[in-house]
Amino acid sequence: MTVRRRIAPSAAVWIFLGVLYFILPLIGTLIFSLHSIDTGKCCTLAAYGYIFHQSAFWHTIRLSFELALETIAISLVLFVPTVYLVHLKFRKLRPVLAFMALIPFVVPPIVLVVGLLDVYRGTPSWYYDHPFGFLGTAYVILAFPYMFFALDAGFRAIDVHTLTEASQNLGASWLTTLVKVILPNIRTAALAGSFLTLATVMGEFTIANLAQFQTFPIFLDLINETQPYGAAALTLISFGITWAAMLSLLFIGRKRGGGGRLIAGAR
Amino acid sequence: MAYLELQKLERDFGTVKALDGIEISLGEGEFLSLLGPSGCGKTTALRLVAGFDRPDGGRIVVDGRDVTNISPNKRDMGMVFQAYSLFPNMTARQNIEFGLRIRRQEKAGRTKRVDDLLELVGLGHAGDRYPHQLSGGMQQRVALARALAIEPRVLLLDEPLSALDAKVRVQLREEIRRIQLELGITTLYVTHDQEEALAISDHVAVMYGGKIEQMGSPADMYSSPATPFVAEFVGTMNRLEGVVVDGAAGHVEHAGIRLNVDAARGRQHQERVLVLVRPEALELAAENGGGANQLAGEVISQTFLGPVTRLKVSSGAATLIADMSAARAQALPVGARVSATVPAADARLLTLEGVAQAAVEEL
Secondary structure, eight states, X not given: OOOOOOOOHHHHHHHHHHHHHHHHHXXXXXXXXXXXXXXXXXXXXXXXXXXXXXXXXXXXXXXXXXXXXXXXXXXXXXXXXXXXXXXXTOGGXXXXXXXXXXXXXXXXXXXXXXXXXXHHTTXXXXXXXXXXXXXXXXXXXXXXXXXXXXXXXXXXXXXXXXXXXXXXXXXXXXXXXIIIIIHHHTHHHHHHHHHHHHHHHHHOOHHHHHXXXXXXXXXHHHHHHHOHHHHHHHHHHHHHHHHHHHHHHHHHHHSSSSGGGGHHHHO | OEEEEEEEEEEEETTEEEEEEEEEEEETTOEEEEEOOTTSXXXXXXXXXXXXXXOSEEEEEETTEEOTTSOGXXXXXXXXXXXXXXXXXXXXXXXXXXXXXXXXXXXXXXXXXXXXXXXXXXXXXXXXXXXGGSOHHHXXXXXXXXXXXXXXXXXXXXXXXXXXXXXXXXXXXXXXXXXXXXXXXXXXXXXXXXXXXXXXXXXXXEEETTEEEEEEOHXXXXXXXXXXXXXXXXXXXEEEEEEEEETTTTEEEXXXXXXXXXXXXXOOTTOEEEEEEOTTTOEEEEOOSOOTTEEEEEEEEEEEXXXXXXXXXXXXXXXXXXXXXXXXXXXXXXXXXXXXXXXXXXXXXXXXXXSOHHHHHHO
């Protein structure tokens, strides 16, 4: 028999207020975006049409999305084995890594980008002038805390030592152990880190602006200065696209059985 | 001929000597339990055999081949861990199949082997369940099947029952022994539970301080402990410190009372000894004014243990322990004055010559 859980009235009020807090600005933005660009009257989809007909929109949204995927891929390749080894063999290095991961939080992006531009000046043009080179590197640094702390929590939730030893005892190599045993059991953590990275890269403005790359937030800023209704429409579009991207990541990550519920089994 | 040999195995952790030159020789198909308290080095020895750790000295030989420096994934050892070690992302079937997949065994053969093993451990119905859907006992059965799937040269079990409740523990240990005998697999079993070790092993090695104190059959270990530590650790033992006063007649003086102990015959005059008597061998009766081999005392507690009732008796410097049926124990309530008769034939004797007094008291 299904037991229905009743929500306490006070909890319902708080949930309602919370929903309002998130929904009201979106509704406001939606109404504003439905005003005509020419007459300023409601309600028309002209602002959306205007945005979709901008080639820069498609170019920048694609660039930002590809940059986000690149950042996620590099971060996972770099940090999953690192955090795994730290948990398995170099436990004393964990606080050092955690401290390093805090640096991108502490150092303001403006300082970070000035420093990075200076450090990487003199590198080959195909790297320094290319978004997938310099900007990708900067975004990996920016995403470091999100990815590290998400993965760290994932590794803490499983018995890394026992799972590794059990796998090796059955004949698996280090790589097989990492791919077949460890990765599937930290998938939820890796997904969480990936979501945060995606959201960060899709909305990053300062570094892209100072490094003079035309990413999606730069386009959003440009539209905001020239087309207020278009900017509102663009905000909602980007909101929808980011959520769609996150959901697709979630779908890809959850496709196979097992997953997060299994952490309890590992003890 | 020995199948598994641990030759002068040493392992240090900083200043702590975890293993101090242990030597073990085990025949093919035999079951050896490494028994000892926490920190005695038994798990370290097992991990060295599995290849998870490297010794500082000595060799590990399996079937005539030195495997000391071979990595764990190439040793062909099946291991069951203390903690539940099943891969959480895989079903019971996939867990068991894992080692076979690594060995690239063809699918039909894999499926049959997994089915057979699931039946062997009594989990034919639970192959598609994930670890979190299995009880602790079921998880350890799957872990056992997984270890056996690769047809290991040696089966290693690291306190596999310690996380289970008492009833399941007894059931599973009997199953482990049944399966081990059925498959004839050489097995090294680590436990701190002496009852478990005595119940299922061909041989028991009692470890203490990184050394093997005694190795032998469970019966030998129980009836003829070779050191005071083994006497204390394997089962419960009454220990009466004394001095041989007549080696020819087999007389030992304990707390001013002369005891006749067969095992004392031929001992040197004035030799310091420990007279050992199992609780079930100590005869208790209402005090009758003293007699040969009797120690007077007072019952200070009674503990019902199921098959027997355990009485503690305060007798001078020593506290004696005696087991008897509940019906007999009723006649000797707490506070009753009793006489404890030390059986001349069943009492064992250990020399304390060369053993420091502090070490004796520590036990």
